Amino acid sequence: MRWRIPVSLALVPHALALWPIPRTLKAGTGFLVLSPQFSINVNVADPPQDLLDAVSETEGFLKTDKLQRLVLGRGSSDAGALTTAAVLPSLTLTLQNTLPVLPISAEAVKDVANRSEGYTLSIPGDGKAAVLSANSTLGLFRGLTTFSQFWYDLNGVTYTNVAPVSIVKDIPAYVWRSFTPTEEGWCSQSYSRTVDSCLTLLAICKSFPVADVKRTLDAMSWVKINMFHWHIVDSQSFPLSLPEFPELAQKGAYSSSEVYSPADVQEIVSYAAAHGIDVLMEIDSPGHTAIIAESHPEYIACSQASPWSTFANEPPAGQLRLASPATVNFTAALFTAAARVLPSKYFSTGGDELNTQCYAQDAQTQADLKKAGKNLEQALNTFTQATHGALANLGKTAVVWEEMVLEHNLTLSNNTVVMVWISSENAAAVAAKNFRLVHAPSDYFYLDCGAGEWIGKDPEGNSWCDPFKTWQKSYTFNPLANISAAQAHLVLGGQQLLWTEQSDPQNLDSIAWPRAATSAEIFWTGATRPDGAPLEGTEALPRLHELRYRMVQRGVRAIPLQPQWCVLRPGLCNIDS
Ligand SMILES: *[C@@H]1O[C@H](CO)[C@@H](O)[C@H](O)[C@H]1NC(C)=O
Ligand SMILES: *[C@@H]1O[C@H](CO)[C@@H](O)[C@H](O)[C@H]1NC(C)=O
Ligand SMILES: *[C@@H]1O[C@H](CO)[C@@H](O)[C@H](O)[C@H]1NC(C)=O
Numbered sequence: 001m002r003w004r005i006p007v008s009l010a011l012v013p014h015a016l017a018l019w020p021i022p023r024t025l026k027a028g029t030g031f032l033v034l035s036p037q038f039s040i041n042v043n044v045a046d047p048p049q050d051l052l053d054a055v056s057e058t059e060g061f062l063k064t065d066k067l068q069r070l071v072l073g074r075g076s077s078d079a080g081a082l083t084t085a086a087v088l089p090s091l092t093l094t095l096q097n098t099l100p101v102l103p104i105s106a107e108a109v110k111d112v113a114n115r116s117e118g119y120t121l122s123i124p125g126d127g128k129a130a131v132l133s134a135n136s137t138l139g140l141f142r143g144l145t146t147f148s149q150f151w152y153d154l155n156g157v158t159y160t161n162v163a164p165v166s167i168v169k170d171i172p173a174y175v176w177r178s179f180t181p182t183e184e185g186w187c188s189q190s191y192s193r194t195v196d197s198c199l200t201l202l203a204i205c206k207s208f209p210v211a212d213v214k215r216t217l218d219a220m221s222w223v224k225i226n227m228f229h230w231h232i233v234d235s236q237s238f239p240l241s242l243p244e245f246p247e248l249a250q251k252g253a254y255s256s257s258e259v260y261s262p263a264d265v266q267e268i269v270s271y272a273a274a275h276g277i278d279v280l281m282e283i284d285s286p287g288h289t290a291i292i293a294e295s296h297p298e299y300i301a302c303s304q305a306s307p308w309s310t311f312a313n314e315p316p317a318g319q320l321r322l323a324s325p326a327t328v329n330f331t332a333a334l335f336t337a338a339a340r341v342l343p344s345k346y347f348s349t350g351g352d353e354l355n356t357q358c359y360a361q362d363a364q365t366q367a368d369l370k371k372a373g374k375n376l377e378q379a380l381n382t383f384t385q386a387t388h389g390a391l392a393n394l395g396k397t398a399v400v401w402e403e404m405v406l407e408h409n410l411t412l413s414n415n416t417v418v419m420v421w422i423s424s425e426n427a428a429a430v431a432a433k434n435f436r437l438v439h440a441p442s443d444y445f446y447l448d449c450g451a452g453e454w455i456g457k458d459p460e461g462n463s464w465c466d467p468f469k470t471w472q473k474s475y476t477f478n479p480l481a482n483i484s485a486a487q488a489h490l491v492l493g494g495q496q497l498l499w500t501e502q503s504d505p506q507n508l509d510s511i512a513w514p515r516a517a518t519s520a521e522i523f524w525t526g527a528t529r530p531d532g533a534p535l536e537g538t539e540a541l542p543r544l545h546e547l548r549y550r551m552v553q554r555g556v557r558a559i560p561l562q563p564q565w566c567v568l569r570p571g572l573c574n575i576d577s
């Protein structure tokens with residue numbers, strides 16, 4: 001079937017399949033075919049194995065993506081042009097500087113300030129070799145990701161229709177671009193809802209098999225997300241098995257098969273790092289710790305107290321006895337045991353949804369406070385100093401939820417990174433206190449909202465953060481909207497989050513993708529596209545379709561955003577079309 005592009009459609013720049021869109025980009029309208037002998041040449045002395053693996057993986061995608069163009073006829077009208085198109089023989093990778101060459105895995109876990117993710121890419125349209133250069137293997141990895149997104153398939157011919165391409169410099173606008181499938185914990189975490197006029201947050205932990213974590217890491221790397229925020233334990237389950245504290249998972253995991261062994265953690269951390277992703281592990285405290293009572297009842301106040309909604313934001317109730325010296329010791333030792341197995345410079349101690357009524361009715365906490373001559377806030381400060389001090393001893397930076405700076409009067413290192421989750425409106429207050437922050441606002445970036453209530457015997461209930469956050473809503477987020485120019489440097493980046501009360505491997509992909517890609521672009525590309533125009537959903541939609549269809553080709557079950565009729569006719573399903 002022949003089909004001609006109506007003039008009005010030619011104006012829609014749907015041919016660019018890149019996500020996130022590079023910060024600088026010049027592209028043509030020529031056809032260029034990938035040679036059947038196409039090769040990627042690594043012009044780097046002693047290339048690290050993970051770089052070679054990334055090259056092999058990219059070569060694999062070029063062969064197996066087999067994505068047809070998302071136009072009527074799926075590219076069949078390109079057949080004629082392809083017979084005369086120039087042929088691209090190879091892509092050469094080079095490093096621009098002479099520093100020692102480190103593996104991607106080593107570059108990916110540096111302090112965010114020291115990560116070098118930028119790259120330069122040139123794809124000539126005349127059959128000369130393409131060149132990708134960067135200052136680090138991590139930058140080369142980002143460039144390979146971009147390179148792999150240009151290609152379509154027609155009857156076994158791999159080609160692009162936007163040659164030549166010149167990306168002078170694509171460096172991320174923000175250093176911290178994350179995704180939090182609270183896995184296993186993805187356990188999940190927090191949900192706030194209103195019950196009897198008290199704010200309630202709910203969470204559930206569910207074990208995700210390592211294969212599902214890896215598939216998620218793959219998809220994250222395809223959109224250049226560089227942090228995996230692993231909220232690995234929560235009130236309901238403790239799947240993390242640590243050699244120093246085997247009893248926590250033995251008694252606290254859902255089952256012996258729903259545990260992350262030390263080998264599992266290493267496998268995930270190594271896999272992530274080789275794909276340019278640092279793992280920020282979180283052990284939430286002092287709240288969201290009820291399950292620790294299964295192995296250490298002595299450390300937990302108001303364990304399974306009823307009604308749970310009085311003592312916790314989610315069932316079951318139970319929090320660390322933060323005023324007890326033995327509990328402080330235990331927690332510091334637990335954080336040390338967990339943090340030392342990860343190469344990341346960051347570790348999250350949580351800190352959301354501390355329930356004061358729980359401590360008010362706990363006789364031991366009251367006795368501990370009396371003995372120490374402290375009030376609860378002072379005891380929380382002691383607890384935080386000790387637990388954050390344990391991380392500092394390992395050279396790690398603590399990450400906390402916003403309540404630790406907005407609701408409590410603590411002495412925190414100015415190095416602490418604060419995640420703003422309750423509302424986007426709270427970022428300004430965190431910045432005003434001069435803390436570095438990561439945007440994780442429930443009103444834009446929570447992926448699980450709008451799917452109904454999971455609490456039983458509440459048939460009229462809704463998710464606490466209704467409505468569902470569409471990709472369009474997430475995509476409107478402006479990281480600097482409420483931040484002064486003088487405080488803009490405090491904004492490290494942002495992340496979308498999936499709390500997993502109602503998800504497991506069966507629906508992980510469909511909840512996360514492609515929506516979680518929206519923040520990936522916001523925080524990589526920044527405020528403007530390469531042509532200087534602001535990020536804007538109408539322009540973005542065809543590119544997001546491309547990403548989604550490519551993800552499906554690669555085995556991630558990302559959901560469709562529109563009927564295919566619309567996908568193949570960009571713009572024709574717009575409300576004013
Ligand atoms: C960044 O790297 C330099 C040079 O290796 C080092 O001196 C500095 O401490 C690093 N900065 C951070 C924040 O890690
Ligand atoms: C590589 O480093 C040089 C010197 O710092 C810098 O000018 C250049 O822009 C960097 N390239 C990329 C792609 O980040
Ligand atoms: C805390 O741990 C240290 C060393 O691990 C020990 O000397 C001290 O007695 C412990 N304190 C309490 C209250 O358990």
Ligand SMILES: *[C@@H]1O[C@H](CO)[C@@H](O)[C@H](O)[C@H]1NC(C)=O
Binds near residue numbers: 409
């Ligand atoms: C906060 O803590 C500091 C130091 O402990 C104390 O001086 C100050 O009064 C406290 N402020 C409030 C509002 O509790």
Ligand SMILES: *[C@@H]1O[C@H](CO)[C@@H](O)[C@H](O)[C@H]1NC(C)=O
Binds near residue numbers: 414415436
């Ligand atoms: C923390 O404070 C010290 C001393 O004022 C300063 O040198 C450092 O840059 C600050 N760190 C951050 C992350 O703001």
Ligand SMILES: *[C@@H]1O[C@H](CO)[C@@H](O)[C@H](O)[C@H]1NC(C)=O
Binds near residue numbers: 424425478
């Ligand atoms: C900025 O703050 C306003 C209210 O002050 C809030 O409605 C909005 O969502 C915030 N926007 C962002 C992007 O943080």
